[in-house]
Amino acid sequence: TQLLEQSPQFLSIQEGENLTVYCNSSSVFSSLQWYRQEPGEGPVLLVTVVTGGEVKKLKRLTFQFGDARKDSSLHITAAQPGDTGLYLCAGEVREGGSEKLVFGKGMKLTVNP
Amino acid sequence: EPEVTQTPSHQVTQMGQEVILRCVPISNHLYFYWYRQILGQKVEFLVSFYNNEISEKSEIFDDQFSVERPDGSNFTLKIRSTKLEDSAMYFCASDFLGYTFGSGTRLTVV
Numbered sequence: 595t596q597l598l599e600q601s602p603q604f605l606s607i608q609e610g611e612n613l614t615v616y617c618n619s620s621s622v623f624s625s626l627q628w629y630r631q632e633p634g635e636g637p638v639l640l641v642t643v644v645t646g647g648e649v650k651k652l653k654r655l656t657f658q659f660g661d662a663r664k665d666s667s668l669h670i671t672a673a674q675p676g677d678t679g680l681y682l683c684a685g686e687v688r689e690g691g692s693e694k695l696v697f698g699k700g701m702k703l704t705v706n707p
Numbered sequence: 708e709p710e711v712t713q714t715p716s717h718q719v720t721q722m723g724q725e726v727i728l729r730c731v732p733i734s735n736h737l738y739f740y741w742y743r744q745i746l747g748q749k750v751e752f753l754v755s756f757y758n759n760e761i762s763e764k765s766e767i768f769d770d771q772f773s774v775e776r777p778d779g780s781n782f783t784l785k786i787r788s789t790k791l792e793d794s795a796m797y798f799c800a801s802d803f804l805g806y807t808f809g810s811g812t813r814l815t816v817v
Contacts (some may be wrong), residue, residue: 627758636711636798636808637750677768682750692763694740697750 596621598685600698602643607673608706615681615701617670623685626659626666631680673705708735713799713809714746720816723788728812730782741774743795744769744811750751750798756782765792791815 598619617626625644629637641650643659643666650657654677656669658675666683682703684695712731720726732739739763741753754774761774773785782801786793796811 620803629808634796634811634813636800636811638808639806640725642805684750689763690757692757693738693802694755694763694765695742696750699749 596685596696597688598621598683598696598698600683600701602701604702605702607660609674611705613670613673613703615670615683616665617667617683617698618665618692620664621685621686621696622663623689623696624688624693625686626661626663627684627686628657628668629682629684631682631700633680635649635651637684652661663680670703673703676707677704678703678705709807711796711799711801711807711809713797713812715812716810717742717813718815720789720814722788722791722816726786726789726814727815728784728786728795728799730809732782732799732801734780736801736803736807738762739776740800740802740806741784742798742800742808744798745795745810753784753797771813786814789814791816 601616631637641657644705646661646663654671658667671673678698681700682700684697714729739756744750754768755762771787775783796814798808798811800806
Protein backbone atom coordinates (compact mmCIF):
# COMPACT_ATOMS: atom_id res chain seq x y z
CA THR A 595 0.00 0.00 0.00
CA GLN A 596 1.45 3.32 -1.04
CA LEU A 597 1.39 6.09 1.56
CA LEU A 598 2.29 9.76 1.28
CA GLU A 599 3.16 11.73 4.40
CA GLN A 600 2.96 15.49 4.30
CA SER A 601 4.64 17.82 6.75
CA PRO A 602 3.88 20.10 8.36
CA GLN A 603 0.13 19.46 8.55
CA PHE A 604 -0.62 22.99 9.70
CA LEU A 605 1.29 26.23 9.20
CA SER A 606 0.40 29.78 10.16
CA ILE A 607 2.79 32.47 8.96
CA GLN A 608 2.95 36.19 8.33
CA GLU A 609 2.66 37.75 4.91
CA GLY A 610 6.06 37.92 3.22
CA GLU A 611 7.54 34.83 4.88
CA ASN A 612 8.81 31.82 2.94
CA LEU A 613 7.73 28.24 3.58
CA THR A 614 8.37 24.70 2.41
CA VAL A 615 5.97 21.76 2.48
CA TYR A 616 7.30 18.23 2.25
CA CYS A 617 5.70 15.12 0.81
CA ASN A 618 7.47 11.82 1.56
CA SER A 619 6.95 8.17 0.78
CA SER A 620 8.82 4.90 0.68
CA SER A 621 7.13 4.14 -2.66
CA VAL A 622 8.13 5.22 -6.16
CA PHE A 623 5.51 7.12 -8.14
CA SER A 624 5.07 7.63 -11.88
CA SER A 625 4.45 11.29 -11.18
CA LEU A 626 3.78 13.57 -8.24
CA GLN A 627 1.03 16.14 -8.37
CA TRP A 628 0.33 19.12 -6.16
CA TYR A 629 -3.20 20.39 -5.65
CA ARG A 630 -4.83 23.22 -3.78
CA GLN A 631 -8.24 22.62 -2.23
CA GLU A 632 -10.62 25.27 -0.93
CA PRO A 633 -13.28 24.35 1.69
CA GLY A 634 -16.22 22.56 0.04
CA GLU A 635 -14.49 22.38 -3.34
CA GLY A 636 -12.58 19.77 -5.30
CA PRO A 637 -8.77 19.71 -5.55
CA VAL A 638 -7.38 21.99 -8.25
CA LEU A 639 -4.21 20.82 -9.98
CA LEU A 640 -1.24 23.17 -9.56
CA VAL A 641 1.54 21.15 -11.15
CA THR A 642 2.68 17.67 -12.17
CA VAL A 643 6.31 16.61 -11.84
CA VAL A 644 7.36 13.49 -13.69
CA THR A 645 11.14 13.19 -13.87
CA GLY A 646 13.35 12.50 -10.85
CA GLY A 647 15.11 15.73 -9.86
CA GLU A 648 12.67 17.87 -11.82
CA VAL A 649 12.04 21.42 -10.65
CA LYS A 650 9.04 23.46 -11.81
CA LYS A 651 8.24 27.06 -10.99
CA LEU A 652 4.81 28.66 -10.98
CA LYS A 653 5.26 32.34 -10.08
CA ARG A 654 6.21 32.28 -6.37
CA LEU A 655 5.75 28.50 -6.07
CA THR A 656 8.65 26.09 -6.70
CA PHE A 657 8.01 22.36 -6.92
CA GLN A 658 10.69 19.70 -6.78
CA PHE A 659 10.52 15.95 -7.37
CA GLY A 660 13.11 13.85 -5.56
CA ASP A 661 15.76 12.02 -7.58
CA ALA A 662 14.28 8.65 -6.61
CA ARG A 663 10.71 9.81 -7.39
CA LYS A 664 9.61 9.05 -3.81
CA ASP A 665 9.34 12.54 -2.39
CA SER A 666 8.56 16.10 -3.34
CA SER A 667 8.57 19.61 -1.91
CA LEU A 668 6.65 22.80 -2.49
CA HIS A 669 8.36 26.07 -1.62
CA ILE A 670 6.41 29.33 -1.51
CA THR A 671 8.34 32.58 -1.57
CA ALA A 672 6.97 35.75 0.01
CA ALA A 673 3.62 34.19 0.97
CA GLN A 674 0.50 36.30 0.58
CA PRO A 675 -2.93 36.03 2.26
CA GLY A 676 -4.29 34.74 -1.06
CA ASP A 677 -2.07 31.66 -0.66
CA THR A 678 -4.17 30.56 2.32
CA GLY A 679 -5.64 27.11 1.67
CA LEU A 680 -5.10 23.36 1.83
CA TYR A 681 -2.19 22.04 -0.23
CA LEU A 682 -2.30 18.36 -1.19
CA CYS A 683 0.32 16.17 -2.78
CA ALA A 684 -0.75 13.10 -4.72
CA GLY A 685 1.35 10.32 -6.18
CA GLU A 686 0.29 8.67 -9.39
CA VAL A 687 0.38 4.87 -9.31
CA ARG A 688 0.26 2.94 -12.56
CA GLU A 689 -0.37 -0.79 -12.31
CA GLY A 690 -1.70 -3.26 -14.84
CA GLY A 691 -2.79 -0.65 -17.34
CA SER A 692 -4.76 1.43 -14.85
CA GLU A 693 -3.76 4.45 -12.83
CA LYS A 694 -4.88 6.14 -9.65
CA LEU A 695 -3.81 8.89 -7.28
CA VAL A 696 -2.70 8.36 -3.69
CA PHE A 697 -3.16 11.55 -1.69
CA GLY A 698 -1.42 12.91 1.37
CA LYS A 699 -3.47 14.41 4.21
CA GLY A 700 -2.57 17.92 3.17
CA MET A 701 -1.00 21.01 4.69
CA LYS A 702 -3.38 23.71 5.87
CA LEU A 703 -1.68 27.06 5.30
CA THR A 704 -2.81 30.33 6.85
CA VAL A 705 -1.05 33.52 5.77
CA ASN A 706 -1.84 36.42 8.05
CA PRO A 707 -1.73 39.98 6.70
CA GLU B 708 -11.79 26.54 -19.08
CA PRO B 709 -13.46 23.09 -19.33
CA GLU B 710 -15.02 21.84 -16.10
CA VAL B 711 -16.16 18.61 -14.55
CA THR B 712 -19.71 19.16 -13.34
CA GLN B 713 -21.22 17.25 -10.44
CA THR B 714 -24.81 17.13 -9.26
CA PRO B 715 -26.28 17.43 -6.76
CA SER B 716 -23.92 19.55 -4.65
CA HIS B 717 -25.54 18.24 -1.46
CA GLN B 718 -27.57 15.10 -0.84
CA VAL B 719 -29.12 13.97 2.42
CA THR B 720 -30.45 10.42 2.46
CA GLN B 721 -31.83 7.92 4.93
CA MET B 722 -29.65 4.95 5.81
CA GLY B 723 -30.48 2.01 3.55
CA GLN B 724 -31.65 4.19 0.66
CA GLU B 725 -30.08 4.18 -2.80
CA VAL B 726 -28.33 7.29 -4.08
CA ILE B 727 -27.01 8.19 -7.51
CA LEU B 728 -24.31 10.82 -7.81
CA ARG B 729 -23.93 12.35 -11.23
CA CYS B 730 -20.96 13.74 -13.09
CA VAL B 731 -20.39 15.24 -16.52
CA PRO B 732 -16.68 14.81 -17.32
CA ILE B 733 -14.78 16.95 -19.81
CA SER B 734 -15.86 15.83 -23.26
CA ASN B 735 -12.55 14.74 -24.79
CA HIS B 736 -11.26 13.02 -21.66
CA LEU B 737 -10.94 9.25 -21.70
CA TYR B 738 -10.34 8.26 -18.10
CA PHE B 739 -12.88 8.82 -15.35
CA TYR B 740 -12.62 8.41 -11.61
CA TRP B 741 -14.52 8.63 -8.38
CA TYR B 742 -12.74 9.64 -5.19
CA ARG B 743 -14.18 10.35 -1.77
CA GLN B 744 -13.09 12.42 1.21
CA ILE B 745 -14.50 11.75 4.65
CA LEU B 746 -14.49 14.92 6.75
CA GLY B 747 -10.98 15.63 8.03
CA GLN B 748 -9.43 12.69 6.20
CA LYS B 749 -7.46 12.05 3.02
CA VAL B 750 -8.93 12.01 -0.45
CA GLU B 751 -9.30 8.28 -1.25
CA PHE B 752 -9.50 6.50 -4.59
CA LEU B 753 -12.70 4.55 -5.23
CA VAL B 754 -12.75 3.49 -8.88
CA SER B 755 -11.33 4.21 -12.31
CA PHE B 756 -13.25 3.77 -15.56
CA TYR B 757 -11.93 3.55 -19.10
CA ASN B 758 -13.42 2.36 -22.36
CA ASN B 759 -16.80 1.76 -20.72
CA GLU B 760 -15.53 -0.55 -18.04
CA ILE B 761 -13.97 -0.46 -14.60
CA SER B 762 -10.19 -0.57 -14.86
CA GLU B 763 -9.45 -0.59 -11.13
CA LYS B 764 -11.40 -0.40 -7.89
CA SER B 765 -10.34 0.01 -4.28
CA GLU B 766 -11.32 -2.10 -1.28
CA ILE B 767 -13.87 0.58 -0.40
CA PHE B 768 -15.71 -0.04 -3.69
CA ASP B 769 -17.66 -3.09 -2.59
CA ASP B 770 -20.82 -4.65 -4.03
CA GLN B 771 -22.91 -1.71 -2.78
CA PHE B 772 -21.17 0.58 -5.28
CA SER B 773 -21.52 0.67 -9.06
CA VAL B 774 -20.57 3.06 -11.84
CA GLU B 775 -22.09 3.66 -15.24
CA ARG B 776 -21.61 5.84 -18.28
CA PRO B 777 -25.12 5.46 -19.66
CA ASP B 778 -25.14 7.95 -22.51
CA GLY B 779 -21.60 8.91 -23.43
CA SER B 780 -21.64 12.11 -21.43
CA ASN B 781 -22.82 11.35 -17.88
CA PHE B 782 -20.78 9.27 -15.44
CA THR B 783 -22.68 8.07 -12.38
CA LEU B 784 -21.83 6.52 -9.03
CA LYS B 785 -24.60 4.51 -7.40
CA ILE B 786 -24.60 3.43 -3.78
CA ARG B 787 -27.26 0.77 -3.46
CA SER B 788 -27.92 0.75 0.29
CA THR B 789 -26.26 3.65 2.04
CA LYS B 790 -24.61 3.32 5.44
CA LEU B 791 -23.77 6.06 7.94
CA GLU B 792 -20.07 5.66 7.10
CA ASP B 793 -20.76 6.52 3.45
CA SER B 794 -21.16 10.14 4.52
CA ALA B 795 -18.40 12.02 2.70
CA MET B 796 -17.58 14.38 -0.16
CA TYR B 797 -17.56 12.43 -3.41
CA PHE B 798 -15.41 13.81 -6.21
CA CYS B 799 -15.56 12.89 -9.85
CA ALA B 800 -12.44 13.43 -11.94
CA SER B 801 -11.49 13.02 -15.56
CA ASP B 802 -8.05 12.81 -17.03
CA PHE B 803 -6.37 13.63 -20.30
CA LEU B 804 -2.78 14.75 -19.74
CA GLY B 805 -3.86 16.02 -16.30
CA TYR B 806 -6.62 15.48 -13.78
CA THR B 807 -9.61 17.78 -13.41
CA PHE B 808 -11.79 17.30 -10.36
CA GLY B 809 -15.40 18.36 -9.97
CA SER B 810 -16.59 20.44 -7.02
CA GLY B 811 -17.97 17.36 -5.33
CA THR B 812 -21.23 16.09 -3.88
CA ARG B 813 -21.56 16.23 -0.12
CA LEU B 814 -23.45 13.07 0.86
CA THR B 815 -24.92 12.92 4.34
CA VAL B 816 -26.49 9.63 5.44
CA VAL B 817 -28.80 9.95 8.45
